Amino acid sequence: MSEALNVRWTFADSAETEIMRAEVAGHRFPEHFHETWSVGCIDRGACSFRASGKSFAAGTGDVVVIPPYVVHTGGNGMGRLVYRMAYVGERWLSSLSELVFGAACIDFPGVVLHDPLVATQLSDALTPTPLPEAERKARLAQALIELLARHGRAQSSRDEIRRVGLEHALDTRSVLHMVGTDIVSRSALIRRFTRKFGLSPSRYLRNLRCVSAKPLMRQGMTVAQVAQELGFSDQAHFTREFKKIHGITPGRYQQVGYAAVHEGG
Numbered sequence: 001m002s003e004a005l006n007v008r009w010t011f012a013d014s015a016e017t018e019i020m021r022a023e024v025a026g027h028r029f030p031e032h033f034h035e036t037w038s039v040g041c042i043d044r045g046a047c048s049f050r051a052s053g054k055s056f057a058a059g060t061g062d063v064v065v066i067p068p069y070v071v072h073t074g075g076n077g078m079g080r081l082v083y084r085m086a087y088v089g090e091r092w093l094s095s096l097s098e099l100v101f102g103a104a105c106i107d108f109p110g111v112v113l114h115d116p117l118v119a120t121q122l123s124d125a126l127t128p129t130p131l132p133e134a135e136r137k138a139r140l141a142q143a144l145i146e147l148l149a150r151h152g153r154a155q156s157s158r159d160e161i162r163r164v165g166l167e168h169a170l171d172t173r174s175v176l177h178m179v180g181t182d183i184v185s186r187s188a189l190i191r192r193f194t195r196k197f198g199l200s201p202s203r204y205l206r207n208l209r210c211v212s213a214k215p216l217m218r219q220g221m222t223v224a225q226v227a228q229e230l231g232f233s234d235q236a237h238f239t240r241e242f243k244k245i246h247g248i249t250p251g252r253y254q255q256v257g258y259a260a261v262h263e264g265g
Helices: 090-101 116-125 133-151 172-179 186-197 201-218 223-229 235-246 250-262
Strands: 004-012 017-025 029-032 037-044 046-051 054-059 062-066 072-074 081-088 112-114
Touching: 004 133, 004 250, 029 235, 037 116, 046 081, 054 062, 054 112, 062 116, 062 133, 081 090, 081 116, 081 133, 090 133, 116 133, 172 186, 172 201, 186 201, 201 223, 201 235, 201 250, 223 235, 223 250, 235 250
Parallel strands: none
Antiparallel strands: 004 017, 017 081, 029 072, 037 062, 037 081, 046 054, 046 072, 062 112
16 A cells, blocks of 8 residues: 555634645655644544554544653554544643543543534534634534543542653653663663653654644744744754654744734634
8 A cells, every 4th residue: 555644634722723734645644742642533544553552443433542751653544534633722721621521631431432412512613614713612512521421530630650841851861760770781771761651762752843843833833933042953854753743844834833823713
């Protein structure tokens, strides 16, 4: 099967959410993570993927929910797969959770939840058709509140086990200290880090820099400036790594964000 990937991004700034619609055939996103909640539904086809080292399968009628910083792949099964993902900021989802549970911290019983009703609502909210910002936010809020009410569970505190904050994106030496300083051997520290966080330190940092790049570009920095600011060897290196995670080049991502601002979302 020839590899094909067609990705479209839109933004819902007032809802602190980015939206991706992808059509894939023979393409598989490598292991990566997002700094947001990843909530998605499948319009056509079925897929298999991995999250936190476990295998999952999803099809139409399923909702996929992946917490921030959880390492996962993206993939497809037989034939063409069309799916939509919402990358929802933690702050906004927490505010919706407070409405539902009176608690800001939540989790879900699984990564794949079979719920055709919520999947339909989510697909409607994530339409690539341009919508007024208020309508987009209202649709997203309705779908996410329904998801929380039907499947969410309040918890006392956030799980910080598998995350390194964006402030560490350039601090290569301190990242290894996240797994302790009791081991003298650097190779042993690297193995411990990889077991705990799901990626080697070098891959984790590249991923962290790529998610750190998005707000910088949307604030107006050029792709070249962002690449230099975040310590990539050059702009081409940054472009390759960014596309592995987000499915589009940083230049295209910046154009989409610029258009959203100047067209009113």
